[in-house]
Amino acid sequence: MGYPSFFLDRDGTIVEFVHYLVNEEDLRIPREVLIGLKDLAARNFKLIVVTNQSIIGRGLAEVSAVLDLTKILLRKLKDEGVTINLLLICPHAPSQECYCRKPRVAMALFADEVIGIDFPNSFMVGDSLSDMKFGAEMGMKTVFITRNAEQSPNANFNAKDMIQASRWIIENSSRE
Ligand SMILES: [Zn+2]
Numbered sequence: 001m002g003y004p005s006f007f008l009d010r011d012g013t014i015v016e017f018v019h020y021l022v023n024e025e026d027l028r029i030p031r032e033v034l035i036g037l038k039d040l041a042a043r044n045f046k047l048i049v050v051t052n053q054s055i056i057g058r059g060l061a062e063v064s065a066v067l068d069l070t071k072i073l074l075r076k077l078k079d080e081g082v083t084i085n086l087l088l089i090c091p092h093a094p095s096q097e098c099y100c101r102k103p104r105v106a107m108a109l110f111a112d113e114v115i116g117i118d119f120p121n122s123f124m125v126g127d128s129l130s131d132m133k134f135g136a137e138m139g140m141k142t143v144f145i146t147r148n149a150e151q152s153p154n155a156n157f158n159a160k161d162m163i164q165a166s167r168w169i170i171e172n173s174s175r176e
Helices: 031-042 063-079 106-114 129-137 162-171
Strands: 005-008 046-052 086-090 123-126 141-145 157-159
Touching: 005 106, 031 046, 031 162, 046 106, 063 086, 086 106, 123 129, 123 162, 129 141, 141 162, 157 162
Parallel strands: 005 046, 005 123, 046 086, 123 141, 141 157
Antiparallel strands: none
């Protein structure tokens, strides 16, 4: 059966959206994200980050730079009481047509291999249409963080920020 889990996008969802984010000084975690994630972490769900980093495949950043920034992000979250159980990166450019770039689902399948996921009782939270498609494809419930009234046919709920997202998830999760 596996664990009910929260799948989270990184850029624009956990951290403020910055084009080709690679420098620590551009890494900003909004207050409402920390509040929302703490609420989720307290519920004992697995927290899994799935992020497309075509910045690597496009040759705009070294793998090591992306991994360094990832470590900083994980430490910042941990310092705030939020432990990420698994973080998966697709390093490919769209032209490489890999199976891991969202909305393709290889990262979800890999998470299932490593942790064991109860997909029908899991959630995908993200700010892009590909995140919603990824979640729907795996039979998860989906929460769309919308900033500009964009709509997704695959979103079960539209939230303005992570606080709203986490409240809806907690209300709609079948676990205590
Ligand atoms: Zn990939």
